[in-house]
Amino acid sequence: MKALVALLAGALFGAGLALGGMTDPRVVLGFLDVSRMADGQWNPRLAFVMGGALAVTFVGYRLVWRRGRPWLAEKFSLPTKTKIDPRLLGGAALFGAGWGLAGYCPGPALASLPALDGGLVLFLVAMLAGLAAARRV
């Protein structure tokens, strides 16, 4: 049952990324390239995607938490780390740099795999290697 919920949630997530244009790296780079604000060619679409997602999640989480526990688990498994440390800052900086160089964060990259582009497959292999390597640091 947990897998079924995850499959549905993943599919909704993937559909949202695709509808929002996030599975096209040019749209993402068009947002991060803020220098284009000068000539009116900046693409704010990513901000609409994040804004819509954030609004729904903010309200939805609070409605869900009021129920006390999830349908299929004993309790809510929320992140427990609270410290703002060098791992968080360094990790976010490295991630951001990579995101800005190619226009892929993990979700859109995975959601784009069925197009079977050779370059994207290499990106994903490198991403998984990076994720695995980070566990050893």
Next chain:
Amino acid sequence: MDVLGWTLGLGGGVLIGLAAVLMMAGNGRIAGISGITGGLLPPGPDWSWRAAFVAGLMLGPVPVGWALGHSPIGAPAVGTGLLVLAGLLVGFGTGLGSGCTSGHGVCGLARLSPRSAVATLTFMVFGVLGTFLLRHGIG
């Protein structure tokens, strides 16, 4: 103004939000893609829901393609060398920083987590810097 693009963006965002809420309501979990994927390296006892989420992520764009009348998946915008470098940075960075655009940027901000707020601000700033380098330096 690209009103259609903004509307589709907002609609896509709503679907992503519903996905995050469903994941919390059903499994009590954050819909953080790097965390869900990282938990499969190597697969542990909870591999099935993680793999199911990733499979769903890849299936989701298909009906959107039918509705739009064209594939929503764009080709990579940069060459192979940059894709590999970017992939390493994205994987290592999200692993080290415990989250990406979904886990920190959507779920974490929705939880009002200070850690996620700092992470989101940081990867946004470095994303802008990375793209600046791409467009005006190495691109």
